[in-house]
Amino acid sequence: MIPTDLLTSHITHLECADNEEKFSHLEIQTFCTSANGKKSPLYAKYGSLNKVGKNVLKERTASLWRYFEFLPVLNPENIVSLGEGLTPLLHLENLAKELHIPNLYLKDESLNPTGSFKARGQAVAVSKMKELGIRRCIVPTAGNAGGALAAYCAKAKIDVTVVMPRHTPEIFKQECSYFGAELILVDGLISDCGRVVGEMRAKEDYFDVSTMKEPYRLEGKKTMGFEIAEQMNWQLPDVIFYPTGGGTGLIGIWKAFHEMKQAGWITGKFPKMIAVQTENCQPVVWSFAGKHESAAAYVARPSVANGLAVPFPFAERQILQVLKESGGYALSVTETELMNGVKSFAKNEGLFVAPEGGALLPAVKKAIENKWIGAEDNILLLNTGSGYKYSENFMQI
Numbered sequence: 001m002i003p004t005d006l007l008t009s010h011i012t013h014l015e016c017a018d019n020e021e022k023f024s025h026l027e028i029q030t031f032c033t034s035a036n037g038k039k040s041p042l043y044a045k046y047g048s049l050n051k052v053g054k055n056v057l058k059e060r061t062a063s064l065w066r067y068f069e070f071l072p073v074l075n076p077e078n079i080v081s082l083g084e085g086l087t088p089l090l091h092l093e094n095l096a097k098e099l100h101i102p103n104l105y106l107k108d109e110s111l112n113p114t115g116s117f118k119a120r121g122q123a124v125a126v127s128k129m130k131e132l133g134i135r136r137c138i139v140p141t142a143g144n145a146g147g148a149l150a151a152y153c154a155k156a157k158i159d160v161t162v163v164m165p166r167h168t169p170e171i172f173k174q175e176c177s178y179f180g181a182e183l184i185l186v187d188g189l190i191s192d193c194g195r196v197v198g199e200m201r202a203k204e205d206y207f208d209v210s211t212m213k214e215p216y217r218l219e220g221k222k223t224m225g226f227e228i229a230e231q232m233n234w235q236l237p238d239v240i241f242y243p244t245g246g247g248t249g250l251i252g253i254w255k256a257f258h259e260m261k262q263a264g265w266i267t268g269k270f271p272k273m274i275a276v277q278t279e280n281c282q283p284v285v286w287s288f289a290g291k292h293e294s295a296a297a298y299v300a301r302p303s304v305a306n307g308l309a310v311p312f313p314f315a316e317r318q319i320l321q322v323l324k325e326s327g328g329y330a331l332s333v334t335e336t337e338l339m340n341g342v343k344s345f346a347k348n349e350g351l352f353v354a355p356e357g358g359a360l361l362p363a364v365k366k367a368i369e370n371k372w373i374g375a376e377d378n379i380l381l382l383n384t385g386s387g388y389k390y391s392e393n394f395m396q397i
């Protein structure tokens with residue numbers, strides 16, 4: 001563990017993503033509403049980052065808490081940890097050879113507690129709930145966010161209600177129940193679960209941990225960006241492929257790059273960010289291509305990649321902004337393509353990735369065919385979860 005007296009968060013306040021209105025991080029916050037009624041996420045802001053040297057990392061624990069200065073928890077005693085973060089970054093030698101792209105890497109987030117990168121977000125969100133004295137919370141989820149929240153709430157002794165689509169594989173439900181969460185099953189997708197959460201909160205007091213409507217899951221997920229830089233020896237890749245649902249990781253990684261630049265930890269160009277979705281649910285791809293006025297009109301179907309079945313991402317404008325700023329793209333693959341991706345990772349690299357991760361491989365092929373990226377580029381894929389949780393979905397195909 002870290003000698004806690006050495007740790008100081010550099011957080012100064014929260015800021016509205018839309019109009020830069022400032023909010024106190026010392027009080028419970030959710031999201032911001034602009035004068036025109038537009039709802040946007042809040043971003044944690046940090047000061048004097050140029051005073052934080054990379055050398056602090058030398059004595060730090062092998063978890064995401066090694067970046068404590070860039071995290072929102074004020075008192076290290078409030079940290080609720082199950083050992084999240086510092087996941088392996090692997091060279092995919094066999095796939096690199098097969099696809100003729102020598103510099104193909106994968107950050108394997110399946111090794112996080114509860115088998116997905118949702119652990120990062122929930123570790124920080126729950127630590128912050130503990131710090132702010134929140135005793136009861138609720139979350140709509142496609143699966144992994146609920147399981148991770150339930151685990152960290154068990155550790156923190158916070159009451160939690162998880163609202164999940166009924167068609168989610170059993171293990172996602174079982175883990176919530178074993179962790180002591182109240183589990184509510186809903187016919188439909190995460191957007192329908194969100195409606196149920198709204199109805200329940202109208203009757204009773206729950207803190208809402210919905211994606212991007214709570215400010216600190218983003219801070220946990222951004223640590224992937226710090227780790228990518230540290231593990232690649234402070235030379236960022238040329239392009240990052242990210243399976244996008246609510247977009248927390250995509251926005252978070254981009255935020256991390258900016259903060260590291262502010263701290264002087266990295267220089268030079270940032271990677272192109274590529275959002276990968278499934279054809280069954282591709283609101284970001286449609287918006288990026290200007291195919292619909294608003295994601296609110298989008299009709300989605302369920303996916304074997306449960307985490308990608310997010311029809312109306314709350315932070316869609318911020319996702320599109322990252323894609324644009326980075327010179328990136330949004331693209332989708334079919335359900336068959338992403339399952340073939342899972343098989344290919346397994347057979348060639350010994351990795352049993354989540355279907356969301358499987359989507360990355362056909363996405364890389366498409367990006368190369370379209371000449372969006374070069375075969376010599378340094379390519380990083382983010383496998384967001386473990387295939388071991390999706391057994392029922394694999395049986396469908």
Ligand SMILES: *Cc1c(COP(=O)(O)O)cnc(C)c1O
Pocket residue numbers: 116118144145211243244245246247248249250307308354356357384385386
């Ligand atoms: C939640 C989830 C995603 C989508 O993550 P966002 O950061 O919300 O875009 C992708 N893959 C898996 C396995 C997930 O659980």
